[in-house]
Amino acid sequence: MKTKAIRLYGKEDLRLEEFELPKIKEDEILAKVVSDSICMSSYKAAKQGPDHKRIPDNVNENPVIIGHEFAGEIIEVGAKWQHKFKPGQKYSIQPAIYYEDGPLGVLSAPGYSYQNIGGDATYVIIPNDVLVQDCLLTYNGPGFYPASLAEPLSCVIGAMHANYHTKPGSYAHQMEIVDGGKMAILAGVGPMGLAAINYVVNRKDRKPSLLVITDIDQTRLDRAAEIFPEKWAQEKGIELIYINTGNIENPVEKLKEISGGGYNDVFVFAPVAPVVEQADAILAHDGCLNFFAGPSNPEFSAKLNFYNVHYAYTHIAGTSGGNNDDMVEALACMSQGLDPAGLITHIGGLNTVAETTLNLPSIPGGKKLIYTHKNLPLVAISDFEERGKTEPFYAELAKLVARTKGLWNVDAEKYLLEHAPEI
The missing domain is CATH 3.40.50.720 (NAD(P)-binding Rossmann-like Domain)
Structure with a gap:
């Protein structure tokens, strides 16, 4: 399975690349990523490179996939986990796995430390490290973006x-x-x-x-x-x-x-x-x-x-992040109808991730939501109507978000997934 991903090679060195994922082992899961929300923590990781506590020292030789607020669909399940997960299930991931056998021990985290898993990719391999910590969480609610915002x-x-x-x-x-x-x-x-x-x-x-x-x-x-x-x-x-x-x-x-x-x-x-x-x-x-x-x-x-x-x-x-129980509660809330769309202010494709991540502090607004299989500019939701005057794609998105007071919604996401150009 080939994947396209944003990989970190060093300080401020992010690259969009296509490469072959290895065949999954019996204790791994192959998954499709649909959406990823860019976090300020990714900006810090990209700026610091190997000086960041969760980034391996040899990242220049073994680049990692960035992004840790992601959601998607399970494609293939290794034999060890077939009793618990099935192809077609939607998922989110708690990235703070605290697993001693990860690349950096308890500091390991998807989106920082792994070569084959991170949110800014089309397909990923979910490692046993994540699974044994119960950090792969299924999502039964509408759409994909709510699960990206569970973290x-x-x-x-x-x-x-x-x-x-x-x-x-x-x-x-x-x-x-x-x-x-x-x-x-x-x-x-x-x-x-x-x-x-x-x-x-x-x-x-x-x-x-x-x-x-x-x-x-x-x-x-x-x-x-x-x-x-x-x-x-x-x-x-x-x-x-x-x-x-x-x-x-x-x-x-x-x-x-x-x-x-x-x-x-x-x-x-x-x-x-x-x-x-x-x-x-x-x-x-x-x-x-x-x-x-x-x-x-x-x-x-x-x-x-x-x-x-x-x-x-x-x-x-004071707290810094939520734990696994908090993630489970967040997903349950959203499955029961809580819509976190108020967090989202921009929509883009995988092609915009590197530039957006490196300039995140200077981009106003809230969450920048990325659809990883799409080739789209980063556009503020508030600009859809203006862009729609010359681009029918954004004209339709403007109509869809107008139904929810200018907030992103499941119908807008569905339209984007069906009509936006592929990466």
Whole structure:
């Protein structure tokens, strides 16, 4: 089986190549990749090359396939795994496999460490390393792109599960957000913030009674409110409020007024010191501040009120990614109808991956979704209508996304897969 893939040879050295995959062993699986979401982690890996902890030192001689937020279809199953997987099943992969016998031991990960598996490819071989860790996850929902976004959604899910609270007189931590409590998500209308709103409101087992979303960009706030209206949340038992803190003289005072004194769970979705300090200031007694946004500056810091840490039991949590259970939950949520399309802002083909990955920080918007069998430019969904004036393909895509308030959807994906040129 031949595959086309984006392979990393060294720092900023990404190449689109075609090569022959070896015949699968009895403990491996041959799979087709349909979609991959480009992650900032891939940018970091491409920039650092072998200096990256998950990239092998000999990558110049044995290049690896990049991309780790991918989904597709199982083609052939080795004898060892035929009791569990079947051709035709849709799948996603938890890339943080922590397998001691991988190329880099516990640091091994698809999309970083392997020659024959990564998201930016047409076909891959799923190794035993992934399978023995239960990191190949089947997906039974509509389309393919939701499964590609299971990994970023799992990060949101993991953050919610990582929050904790205490009980007076006990040192035991009670994990999770406060059911029926008050929650704030600061700087919360970027793509990951939209995913968080979607997940929090749609949860069945545990949710806040009040959810306040802040930002300083009114356009983005208006867009979030259009996608996730306050009335929609109200119907699900949550009072949802959007606040532009850039237009308020004393945001802390206003936010505390809305909550009646403070918030049980506060999430910070931007690595900005004043936002962190604002989050700390609005915590209720035993409130948990979750610093969700990963800073690139290793010296990043902010002031915190340690009087409240001592006397009001305020505390901090933080996560980096989701675990396997979070991925399973993400896929289950999407199989039951949760659509993570709010994360996606651009669509492209495998031919755009190298340039997009190396320039990712300078490309505005959210997730760049790649259809690996297609030859397409990277185009913002918001530009479909304009391009459609001269290109019928984008005119049809514009009509399809208009049905879902400008969001990518299963019908648009189906049309693309049927009509876009092959790579």
